[in-house]
Structure formats: C-alpha cells, structure tokens
Amino acid sequence: MSSNSSEANLSSPKEKKSGFDFFQFLYKYGTIITIVVLIIVFSVANPSFLSVNNLINILRSISIVTIIAIGLTISLSVNGFDLSIGSVASLANAVVISMFVWHSQSTVVAIAVALLCALLVGLLNAFLIVKVRIPDMLLTLATMFVIQGVALTYTRSATISENMIMPDGSYSTGTISEIFGKIGQVPFIIIIMFAIVILVHIFLTYTKHGRYMYVIGGNQEAARLSGIPVNKYKILAYLLSALFAAIGGIVLASRVMTAEINAGGNYLMDAVAAAFIGLSVLGAGKPNAFGTFVGAVLIGILANGLVMMSVPYYAMDIVKGTVFALALALTYYKMK
Template structure:
C-alpha cells in the first residue's frame, strides 16, 4: 500500500521591497529636518560673510544655551508623557534668587549657585506633588506653578530688578554684587569656547546617557508609551514621573544661572520668553531622524536651528518680529515630519 507524500504548501509572502515613493518618504521623514538645518546654515554662511566667523558661531551657541538646557528638561517630561510649562518661570526665579543672594545678602557665588539649584528642585517637587499625588494633569499643574513662581520671584524682589548699589527698603545700600566668578558662567571661556556652551554640551551628553543608556531612561520612555502597562509590570510610575519633573526643575535653574550671569542683575522679566523657545526646541527635536519621540540630540539640534535662524535673520537686518514667524513655521514643519508623515508611513 502506497501512501501519498504530502508536499509543503507554499504561501505567498508579502513583498518587503519598498516602492521608490515609499523610500523617498522614509528618507524625508528621517533626514528632512537635518537637510533643512544644513541648508539654512549654508544659505546664511554663503550669503553673509560674518556668519561664517567662529566668533559668530560660538555666540549663536551661547545664545541658545539657555533655551536648549530648558528644552532638555522639557524633553524629560515629554518622555513620561507630560509637559513642564514652568521651566521659563523657574529660570527667571533663578535669576532673582541669584541676585538676592549675592547683591542683597552679600554672599559668594557658590552660595548663590546652591540656592538657585535648590529653588529649581523645590519647584520640581511641587510639580511632582501636584501631578503624582494630587493627580492634576501635567500641563494644568505646571501652568499653575508657572503663575505661582512668577509671582513669587516678584515678591522676593519687591517687584523691582535687583542691581548692585541699589537702595533697599530700609534706606540702606545693597552691600553686595555679582561676583567675578559667577559672571564667568556665561561670560567666561575655556580655550575660546564660552563656558555656557560647554555646560550646554555637557548636560546634553549627560541627558543622552541617562535617557538612552540607562535603565531609568528606558523606564521613562516606557511610562510615556503606556503608563498602565508599566504599572502592571511593577514599575513605580509615580516615582519616575516625579523624578522627571525634579530633573526638569533643576535643569531650568541651571538655565537661570546662565541668564543671571549674562545680564548681571536680577531682572524681573528674565525667563519670560524662554518657555516658548524651550518647548519649541523639545518638540522640534521629535522630528530628528524620524524618531517621532522626545530625544536629547533632537532637542539640541532644534536649539541649534533656532540659533541659526535668529542669528542669520539678525545679520541680514530683518526686524526682530519676523524671527517669531520663521521659528513658528519651522516648528510646524518639524511637527509635520514627526506626526503627519510618520503616521502615513506606518498606516
């Protein structure tokens, strides 16, 4: 008796070869933002000789260092699915605390640095309390903190900017001043590179290592992707979200230190414009290399792009208000890369 041998049934497998149009779209998503950055840089470099000077390029990085550092904090909170709207106010608070510490209380720069970093950590803890314990939505909680901090920094300085030699409420003259060492945070250089730029670079590398190369960073991304699944996996979601906001507060206070060193006085309006730029560079960063998620190098590149645009338009003599229009257009373009095109690719 013979038995029929069964032959394997061949099943059709879908072709994985991408069409030319799909490959082009994938390249646009992955490298489009890098292309825009390089193209703008080359345009300004070729059309304006002063833009190519090393001093101009370093000044550009120095200019964006504050927004970039604040953007790193926003990136951490975006990683856990939140958003810190208080970073600009915290930076401004840092300016007021630094001025109060050195000018009014006549303390050294080291004491001012510790006080500013502590103030940033406290605000971060307040945000964590509102969000993690009281369950207030991230954006609403940090928006409330923004107003509290803005009011607090005015209370600290009685609504006026603090300058060396000013007359205090009791009729006496402020005994202190911004120390030379403190002023070097932004005005000093190491091998020709501004210290603030080195701080920006160092914090960028540290944040990248933390988010991309440590378990804590991977957990933050996991929480942002699916907090409920993370909780069921045994992750202490609340603790990690609190960590993200505390770190964001500390980073914002570092930005405040640079601002205080830059302006050399306790300007009550300091930090007001930094929020929008910080959020912009963090959101722009999501489009870099088509990642579609918050990432440190993307945030850094977003800050560099904002700096290129601002410096280039300034050299060309365009009115300052045109910069906002261009920056807004770039942000929208980046969000198209991040969300619209990437969703079409995965559809």
C-alpha cells in the same frame, strides 16, 4: 500551495525594505535638512555668517534655551509636560543674584539656595500631578503663574543688580563673585550646555532609569504592570525638569550679571519648540537630548540669521513661526 504562500510571506518584507520611502526620509532628516537650507541661505546673504566668531555666538545664544529645554525633554519622556520651566528659571535667576547682592553670600551658597528653591517647585508639581492627579499641563500652567508671581514679589518687581537702591533708600553692598561671572562666558557656557546634553542623552538612552521613563511615557499602565515604580519616576522627571530650568536661570544670571523681571519667561516657547522639533530627529520618535539640541540649533541659526539680514524685530516671529511649522511638517508628515 503552502510553499507558495510561505515564499510570498518571505519576499514581501524584502520588497518593503528595498523601496525608498521619501516621507520616511523627511521624517528622519527634515529638521537637519531645514538647518542646512537655512545655513546656505544665510551664508549667501551674508558670508560672515559662517565665521568662527559667529558660530560660537550661535552656540552661546542657544546654551540657555538648550539647558531649559533638556528639562522639558525629561518631563516629556514620561508623557508629562512642564510649562513652569520659564518661571522656575526666573525664580532661580532672581534668587541667585539676590544671594550675592542682598545677602553677600558665597558662590556655593547662592547656587545651592537657587537650586533648592527650584527643586521645591518641582516637588510641588510632582506631588499635585502624581498624588492629587491634576493634569500636568493645567497644573504647570497654574504653577507657572504662581511662581512668576512669587519671583516678582520677591524682587519687588525690580531688577536686582549691584549697587541698587534698597527699599530703605540705602545702596546694596553685596558683590557678584568673579568665579560666578565666568559661568556665563565663553567657553564655559558652551561646555556646560554640551555636558548636560551628553549626560542626559546617556541617562535616557543607556541607563535602566531612562528606559523605564520611556516605557512609562509609552504606556503607563503596562509599565505599572511590569513592576516599574511609575510614581517614583514621574516625580524624578519633574524634579529634573525644575533642576535644569534652574541651571538655565543661573547661567542666565551669570551671563548678564543681573536679575531681570521674568527673565526666564522669554525662554519658555523656544524651549518648547526645541523639545518638540527634536522628537523626530534621526527618526527617534520620542523625546531625546540630542534631538532637543538639534531643535535649539535650528532656533539659534534662524534667530542669528534674521538679525544679520536686518529683518525688523516685529517680523521675526512671523518668519520664525513659518520656519518652525515647515520643520515640523517635514518631520511629522508620514505616509500611513
């Protein structure tokens, strides 16, 4: 009897492995399948969709979303959630342009000041979440409005650009450096995006610090009992989240060469969508840089294709929301 039972135990795993799990397949490849379907549909509708220029345009268009979403991905890795990334991007966008236009600073100084301001926001978020223990979603929702208000106050609710009219009636004399203007152009904007995705992927996947973050995100108490400094890594996560949001805002500033009112706020929901869609890419089941990039690609392809098909702007959100829901349904529905 014991031999029969042992044979049954040995054979049962093989039986499970030999069967094809259709829903597990969709969970792993649902997002990629959606991307392929969209490419086919848009290519049939407009053959120029697959042109090299258009593909480069898609990569350029998703660069800022991807960079900002990578920061959110890091906060998600410790089971956090940073809703202030859009406002931080707006603040960095305003500060870096103002350093040029209002204060005639160099490129290094302008970027450094913008990054410093963002890191202060990240430090504030981390302190209130880790030490005061305010729930992260509620806290970052509050700081989102606060930082948005700070950015509007700093810019006097006006667009910052070269030769703008100052409050005293004079014109600004500062100019934006040519070197800074190169950051937001092809191929540099795409190179920056890929570099960030690769670096964060290596950090989260192959370093002990990234693995510690995943352990904290999986079970914070178990991580604490294992000797992992949980608070230290949560603080690091929110600092990196703010840092990448600021980089996104700086790249946006270089791309348009002005600081628009609440410019980064438009990227919040797309960044959130990219990060959450990417959770299950290739069956990862956790926040990851590669999955976030794939989620951003889905968003970029969808937006670009809808424009090429001349879909009215007021109907785009309906189509985008439907496709996002389909992608999430394909990737998250699994048989129990």
